[in-house]
Amino acid sequence: MPRSEVVIVGAGAAGLSLAYRLCGPADGAPVRVVLVDAPPGPLRPPPRTWCFWEPPGGEYDDVLSASWQRLRVRGRDGTETVTRPAPLRYKMLRSDAFESLVERRLAACPGFRRVTATVTEVGDAPDGGRVVARGERGDRVVLHARYVFDSRPPRRLPAARTTLLQHFTGWFVETERPVFDPATADLMDFRTPQPAHGLSFGYVLPLGPRTALVEYTEFSRAVLDTAGYARALRHYTGPVLGIGAHRVTSVERGVIPMTDGRFPGRAGRSVFRVGTAGGATRPSTGYTFAAVQRQSSAIAAQVRGGGRFRLPPPYGAWPRAMDAVMLRALDTGRVDGADFFAGLFRAVPGTRLLRFLDGTTHRYEDVLVGLRTPVAPMLRTLLELPFVARRETPAAAGWGARPSGAAACPEQERSAP
Template identity: 35%
Template sequence: MPVSSPPLDFDYLIVGGGAAGLSLAYHVAQEPRLANKKVLILEPEAKDQNDRTWSFWTDAPTPFDGIVAHEWRKIAFRSPGFDRVIDLGCYRYKTINGLDYYRHVRRALADKPQFTWVPGYASSLQPLPKSGVKVITTAGEEFTACYAFDSRPPDLRQLQQPQKHRYLLQHFVGWEVETDHDVFDPGVVEFMDFRGEQHHEARFMYVLPFTPRKALVEYTLFSEKTLPKAEYETAVREYLEALSGADSYRITAEEVGAIPMTDHPLPARVGSHIINLGTRSGRAKPSTGYAFKRIQQHSARLVAALAATGRPPADPTGDKWQFRLFDTLLLDIMKRRGELTRDIFRDLFAHNPVERIFRFLDEQTSWADNLRIMNSVEPGPFMQSIAHVLRGRPGSRK
């Protein structure tokens, strides 16, 4: 008689308890058809600090509306020759603090005995000979599961193929400040303020105002290399000094980050039993860096298939090729002539309703709207990038 395989420890193994891993766990917990599935969450950190914030726009309720720190109905786009405050109509721009998110998900899982938490790092994740996966932690512990969901960030330094793909960063330093006088308009997000010097790159200020005297003020760049920290801080300081009433302020928190923006193919799965999550599966949109809502959509898609069929979907992300191409074209322009990014976004906001722009960035527009978007911007830079795509290698500044 054939020797049967030993039973697996868990149904699902989630490697990493950050935004992507916790999102999947939350969606599993909300699905009654998966209530009998045993889930292991492997995460080395306590997640008891407010280590980041996530912002996103939406025209529909989300599972996390109860922990939204602030939301806005208007955004401002500012550049030389075009300066406008834009009503978002049916959309809202929202921000969630990382610590609120971690606590919210942990509370939702606390009374669910199907979830097991193990502190630690995965040193090895590999398929089993017949079916399932095995993880070995750095402490030497071993666990098996039917499916593994891997949210560890990819090591793009090891994967890079610069002769074929584009590798940029969205990098920033932000200060949360409190002023002695009313300075900010708490009803308007300064979404992109491109009025500063571009230095052959895409550079803008981004401001989330929480009250007239409290805001997150961030200097953001799209480019290949980060700057010395003092350069970001100088830009933030000069922006604040130019605001009426902001002559006296206190820095209460700091946010520093660098998000990979690349058209390097990031696989949605590794074989049939390991599914990638978060930035490992390309959930940070390559041309903008926004990830939170894409992570939620990915989690919902995975859980719907698991509940209906017992398996992840054959196409885990549902990404469409035309939007990957649009991202590649913009990345190519940013790499060649980053300063043109300001003009591209200026044309987008000057010639399109904001609802169309958001649907486009959410990859939900029709072919007709895609054509309207492309017809609203100067075609020359995109035509050059199309030529670079056809020849199979990125463009470069000349």
């Protein structure tokens, strides 16, 4: 096969977003892109939901499932905090709608080619990067490109001082009577039984008066079994929400790593990791989708511009340091997770807090948010972090299914964040 400018490994949110940017309208000749997608089977992710916030008029607005101007957080005692984070809206995007939109652009891109194959090797070559794969008929496929971007989740999580898992199961439900407010999304509802270690919350995205995505989410060190999520959701939809008789139309599951481990963006001279594999998941929230869009746009601009390539980091050193403190404080029990997040939403203006969770605030805004947290335990944690050793942590099975967020829409890549 002829040499391409870019080979993208994996057709999840990160891989498709990068292909979409490289094949989008721009000055100059189209970039020659090959997207390597796994054949149907366990290597392909199931349909999933991504959530993020941005002003109205975004490029995916025409294919959104829903969006909300009002966000609500409920404390353990039921106290409500409702915010209207204008000009931001909380947006819900289903992966099948996103993939259809991307496919339409890629079909019209003269420099684009899609290969269905199982990748067995990714590495450098004398003139760039090389991908070796096995085709659907067992044939050997070798691809060469100036750059290779690998979006597959790594087999192991990086060594870290703190590693928690954000794991969840969500039900799409239809109720017999109208019980949901379509104008308001429940971002975090802490009226769930809190685990001995970590925190849990409910999450409700109404699609109409009688339909919604209802999730149970935990931040903890270990996932539950299927029966455990079912019990939690029955309790949340029953005694807590009181939605009455309902039908579950589909189910989503996911596990997102929340870790201060360093995901290396470079895997060779011409090989780079993107998406969750490249650190695009915000460690303190689990949001991923918005960071993937920012990173994909920056990569496409550099590839088109020529010159020396430098992979743009999804988050700067300052946000990563804040995330490390928060994770450690939560893991040690120095802060109560439910009270911590409920308190932030009460004390910080909604627009600023959402931008903070997305890693796009200015330094002075970060300080203002930090002053609304429990200062003493956070300061103690900050001072001890340099003396805490980083340890290897096995990757949890299926954690790449969602990268979603502290306020969760599970890159499932809840990506929102």
